[in-house]
Amino acid sequence: MSDQTNPGETETDFEVGQDNIETQIGPFGLDIHNPVFLISGLAIVAFVLGTLMVPQAATELFNSMRGWVTVNFDWFFLSAGNLFVLFCLLLVVTPLGAVRLGGVDATPDYGYAGWFAMLFAAGMGIGLMFFGVSEPISHYASSVAETAGTAESWAPLAGAPGDPAAAAQLGMAATIYHWGLHPWAMYAVVALALAFFSYNRGLPLSLRSAFFPLFGDRVWGWFGHMVDVLAVLATLFGLATSLGFGASQANAGLNFLFGIDDSSGTKIILIIGITAVALISVVRGLDGGVKRASEINMVLAFLLLVFVLLVGPTADLLKGFFSGLGAYVTNLPALSNPFGRTDANFSQGWTSFYWAWWISWSPFVGMFIARVSRGRTVREFVICVLLIPSLVCALWMTVFGGTALSQIVVDGYSGAQDAATELRLFAMLSELPLTQITSAIGIILVVVFFVTSSDSGSLVIDTITAGGKTDGPMPQRVFWCVFEGLVAITLLLGGGLAALQAMAVTTGFPFAAVLLLMCVSIWKGLSAERKLM
Template sequence: MKKLTPVFVISVILALIFILWGVLTPTGMAETTSAVQSFLQAKFGWFYLISATTFLIFSIYLIFSRFGKIRLGKDTDEPEYNTVTWFAMLFSAGMGIGLVFWGVAEPIYHFHTPPAGEGETVESARLALRYSFFHWGLHPWAIYSVIALALAYFKFRKGAPQVVSEVLRPIFGDKVEGSLGRAVNVIVVIATIFGVATSLGFGATQISGGLSYLTDIENNFTTQLIIIGIVTVLYMLSAQTGLERGIKYLSNLNIALALLLMFFLLFAGPTNFIMDVFTSTLGSYIQNLPSMSLKLSPFEQSSWIQSWTIFYWAWWIAWAPFVGTFIARVSKGRTVREFVLGVLLVPTIFGALWFSVFGGTAVSLEMFENFGLSQIMADQGVEVALFAVLSEFPFGTVMSILAIFLISTFFITSADSATFVLGMQTTNGSLNPPNSVKFTWGIIQSASAVVLLWSGGLGALQTASIIAAFPFTIIMLLMVVSLTKAFQKEVAKKPKVR
């Protein structure tokens, strides 16, 4: 291995301290992190909402601005990957495990406990689907697009190392080469570890839940630990093959399996109801987007927004360094307009269709057939919701096995991509980080997921994301300013960008 960078050394030490803390005093860690989470949610919920909305407004502005013609690379560069592969890679890295985990569970939660009004009503059903669209729609992909666009622009257009600190050079100048830059990059690494560990924990619990639903295997921490161990070996093998083979092929496989599962339920389930839900909810989502974007509950004193929307915005922000770095790496040659349109619209529409199919089917079973899914989730865990729904349709067992396999491939792709990104961020932006560095980060992120599950299950996973996202939110707001300055300078030099 080449000489280790200060960012690598500091980040590894901090990560190991966290892992040891969780192993030695899991209760103490859970109590401390929970207290920090509660403080951030109570005092800075408004900050997360305003920040996420700022990123969306900025992204939309770029589509229609004169900056849209700027190419992420030289003016003659063409995209490295075709559009289908590009979408598959960014989608698999962006939210694959989360969609499978929450596709059924979240709408059912909202149906029974809506953000306003009584549960188990027609209005709560509408709100359930609309907020599911909201939490997985334009806002998270705007968060991803901001950091990805900034990294891609400075790397491929300006030739800067693909590390987050370099994006802030228009603001801080050469200070990004010193302790300030190292601090920024360490925050990026820590946020990435927690964000990815959260999703890996969700993936492990759902695989465990699926296996327990189909077999006599118990859904407990031991099973989840074994699953994480097996998947760790698989994604470490994939990570050694590099971007061109492992991640690329797995991403395409993920999309194929996800489409197969989705179209099966679309046609096996209440097809007309699903498409009606998709159409009406998409319109309602667009119509209510401004009010939902800044909605808090100061008069009602409800904790719903903190528990759901603010958690999601923090989770996406914690994921942003990882997903943004990865999207930037595979987006060379695209224009700013093409990039933002692709990153914002295609995954948002796909996510809306996904929730219409899985969430719409679940709500239909709950409303019209008294299925009792909420009770199943209460008794057996949130992670079995998908399998309970699939069991109601022909070939349910086969589709459940397919779903477990899909979660596993998403798990491997996300973890593989994360080791790649962490390797880049801790080797001064190397586009091909050493396997030894990727191996180190692979072990650390899996160990972090295990520690979080051990100390507090799904609640600990959510807590870690909210805490890790807070400092990085500030960095992302600075990135908006920095990117705007860089674009203005470029357009001033070259008024007619082709």
């Protein structure tokens, strides 16, 4: 790759770097990026105090916020998700895919094993544990029920009502839709923008840098400040949602195994304890902390996956993996259609929430993926970040969800279906050998995924609030790690999981527009880069 600038741009356009962002060392060793650090920090402090002072009013506000966004803008979330997938696939098949992140001579910083481990642990770990069993069961129950409008809602499989086998297949297709191409495309867009403009153009590793081709030096002013502030808030609330899910599931598992009280108090103690563990990982840094914890978790997750596959209905699960993918492809147009839907619960209660949640996570996961993806070509990057994780998520959901569905449809065991959402994984494992051991491993996985999400998020927020620096001072990383736990606790006290989901949806909504604009900027930047190769 040539070091020249793009046609029509001056050489100094891409030499702005850190000098354009006001940064100073503040009290307690904080590397303050004015005004992003101060606005973000003060907004979060005000949110925590306000919620704790008036929890009832906060609960009502959170519920109304989520309902208003998902009911009125489900079409927007679904349309945006489709555009992200199409954009990523277009990059794979066009010459732009040949651009290498970091230049033609760049080599990957991590091997495939370490790269995938960090990607999965940061990207969807807690979600896979929480929804791996519960979501296929929920979709199965909806599509098999003899209720008005159900057949219309699931038009691609109109025979599903009353047909358990067809309902199970459709439930798996809907689950793969929520955990496949669409969410990973959202991550890929942000990660690619950050990696390209940082490694190839020398701009700070910050969300504002992705818009330099469109807005020029204005990204160093208030436009850029607000983009970074929004990224911090979206990341923090998206992480808090995941931490809330993780605490709820860990608490349910401890109650299942040891009879420990399943209450808000126990969840808060869990969040405090695991946040303390995350602080240790934050202090150790990316390679010593996050990477090591991610690799440990991937080994445990793989062992649990293999165990369930072997002791469960193995042949049916392997067959179901391919039939589920087939049902996903067949029903994808109907599942992703943003207009004329009759299934409000699915499009608003499930898909809109998921897309907003993934989008709120995209600054965090995208920046984290960008930091560990130098040296990959755009084509390799998109394929690995988009297609391969989608297949692994589909396999995970098939093994865990498929085993639970087999217990319901074939064995007549309704324990997993009747259990609370956070307890369904353990109810499914209770019908398999070595229940105590596998359930304990499940709790450990939730906890370690919790830790890797928290410390990864702290590193990313620290980078944004330090103006794109990847080596911010340790006190600042500790500050954000502690605040992630505080926000999760505050939201649990101010309305439980509903409040957590409401804030993820609310912050994800405006950021969806940011991601759409980011696609335009990526295309413009890669096109100019390709001409210089």
